[in-house]
Amino acid sequence: MAHGHKSDEKIVYVGDSRVRAKSSHIPQPDYSAFPGKSEVFIPNFLLKEWMVGVVVLVGILVLVVSDPAPLGYPADPTNTQFIPMPDWYFLFMYQLLKYPYTSDKFVVFGTVIVPAIMFGGLMVAPFLDTGKERRFYRRPIASLLMILTLVACTYLTVVSWTHYEKELEEKNIIPEHIKREEELHAGKGSGGEGGGAAKKPAAAAAIVAADDPAAEIYKKATCVSCHGGELKGMPSSGIPALRGVGDKHNKDEIMNIIKKGQGNMAAQYDDNIKKGLTDADITKLAEWLAKQKKE
The missing domain is CATH 1.10.287 (Helix Hairpins)
Known part of the structure; x- marks a missing residue:
């Protein structure tokens, strides 16, 4: 308060009657202003998130170990029956x-x-x-x-x-x-009740009359593209071996399969004729395949 009209007179304020300047920025209270309802981000909150992440990761690992991934056979580029599928x-x-x-x-x-x-x-x-x-x-x-x-x-x-x-x-x-x-x-079941090792697969039959002229005809025929030069086929792809085929089919039946096909195999007679084989060659081939017996 002023006691006179002099400009250099000292002014004494009683209380604080000045109007505070308004501000649009409202200062945010510290997390400590809310006890029990908030916490510091580092390390408290971050540590909790890490703990939850570790628990989830352990659960995923347990599932992976308990149920192994389904695996097929080794990749075979000649297997035309394989159907690739993504996850x-x-x-x-x-x-x-x-x-x-x-x-x-x-x-x-x-x-x-x-x-x-x-x-x-x-x-x-x-x-x-x-x-x-x-x-x-x-x-x-x-x-x-x-x-x-x-x-x-x-x-x-x-x-x-x-x-x-x-x-x-x-x-x-x-x-x-x-x-x-x-x-x-x-394989596990064939080990017997005692849980022994699985039985070894029987040895494949040998090629009968490998020096027969029909063996050379076989190498020129379409059969070799699927059943292979050693007549072993691809059992994993559903293509049977021709070793021992004579135990299942005689000459006429093999000739019928060549002409009409069987299962997933289409007729091969016309394709072999186009490759330059004659009817006599295909007949000799059927006779030679009928000789392929295990004993």
């Missing part, structure tokens, strides 16, 4: 690449452009959808795009697996990992 989470992309507009001349569109659009959309979504509303039914555009994506991925996955099962049924093929597991169980 289940890539089935939708595998099916997408089967369509004409994403394969062949448009393979770049299916393998680069489509994934770029999908993943690029996820990256720019937070910048396009800046609304504060968190309930999905209040965000129709974002929710609709999410639902359409899930429906498309689910549909493509189901279609891909359905086609795979249908192809297996049409070609009468047992998947390699299932066949190998059955062979493993059969």
